[in-house]
Amino acid sequence: MKTRSLVVAALLACAAAAAPIAQGVSNAAARLRNPAILKEKAPDTYKATFDTSAGVFVLEIHREWAPLGADRFYNLVKAGFYSDVRFHRVISNFMVQFGINGTPSVGAIWRAQKLKDDPVTQSNKRGYITFATAGPNTRTTQVFINYKDNAFLDGQGFAPFGEVVEGMDVVDKLYAAYGAAAANAFVRIENEGTPFLTKTFPKLDYVKKATVAP
Secondary structure, eight states: OHHHHHHHHHHHHHHHHHHHHHHHHHHHHHHHTOGGGOOOOOOSEEEEEEEETTEEEEEEEETTTOHHHHHHHHHHHHTTTTTTOBOOEEETTTEEEEOOOSSHHHHHHHHTOOBOOOOOOSOOOTTEEEEOOSSTTOBOSOEEEESSOOGGGGGGTOOEEEEEEEOHHHHHTSOOTTTTHHHHTHHHHHHHOHHHHHHHSTTOOBEEEEEEEO
């Protein structure tokens, strides 16, 4: 009887310890589903660390380069939007793109959150990060990092808002053999999320966790 009581007590203790973790996960999910509360102004300069399946790289973001883009990225990273997100478009000698959330219902919410364009103040140099667009004033959550100087993008309204300051070698080695194949299946990515990518493009690298620091 005493042994049974000890087992029950241990199970209750484990449940109590797990409760704050579960609550934290729940709160994070709730925040991602409420873009209206993710409107914090970013610091003038901040760093975002991306722990990926290929290693760690660090971005330094400059708000003066593209204020709206820097603010959006800051809030997305802080809220955990990029966790478990795949690098779904990796074009060697061009760029690597990511930012489709692995949970379709979350992605659908953010696809409606169009961001006005920032003026282009910096060129799309190697290692610079920029929001992807589908035309004027259509930025949402997808971003890309330039593998080389892509100045031809400047005149198309692509406004860099930061740069890789550590780990560009990690960015360079992200799995690229699929090319644009995964990106071309974007409708299925949006509708089916991470399970589709894991099954169909299992070698894609991904973000384990992204964090920000002033």
